[in-house]
Amino acid sequence: MTRAELAIDPVDLARRLLGCVVESRSEQGVVRLRLAEVEAYRGLDDPASHCYRGRTPRNEVMWGPAGHLYVYFVYGMHFCANIVGLTDGQPGAVLLRAGEVVEGAELARLRRPTARGRGEVARGPAVLTSVLGLDRAHNGADLTDPESSVRLFAADPVPEDRIATGPRVGVAAAMDIPWRFWLAGSPAVSTYRRGGRVRARANG
């Protein structure tokens, strides 16, 4: 995808990214996955965002430009990947939470031998990130660069009635903001309740 296509409000970008394909190439091979679940983190007034308390070395990439990867380390052992959207003076990105593996299931399984889904799906942001083989070395990677080892490919926009929404997962703040989006009925999106905090409903 082009930078212009990605330089939009992160909440709109989250919806736009559903169905799009992320490709990761390495010496091990190629994994491509179709995004099925994402979350938007936008602006200085979003208490769940890493940027809520201002610009720091960690969140630097979130301040733009659009189309770059923001990869962060969490819980002492996992990485999560985001795609930066329009910043326009405000930081913003979309967390990649789940996807269907459309190519490289064998490699995906090799990278996550114990993950649910047996390599055909990547459920959860840390699983998705490791299935793509991404870590801190990929922080800041340009997804719009044809030479990049990580790229993003557009899909036809998903019809509104195929998109479900709900509160973001694992955040204590802003539980009332429904900035989690997923493909209704996708096998990559777990219906498993996490800590009784997940509440959502498909629109169609």
Place this chain on the structure above:
DNA sequence: CCTCTGATGGTCT
């Protein structure tokens, strides 16, 4: 089916 917990270290106050 469900809920709870240990693992493990970077980041910021």
Place this chain on the structure above:
DNA sequence: GACCATCAGAGGT
């Protein structure tokens, strides 16, 4: 030193 945008496995409050 508290707080994590988590995962997978264990065990039944």
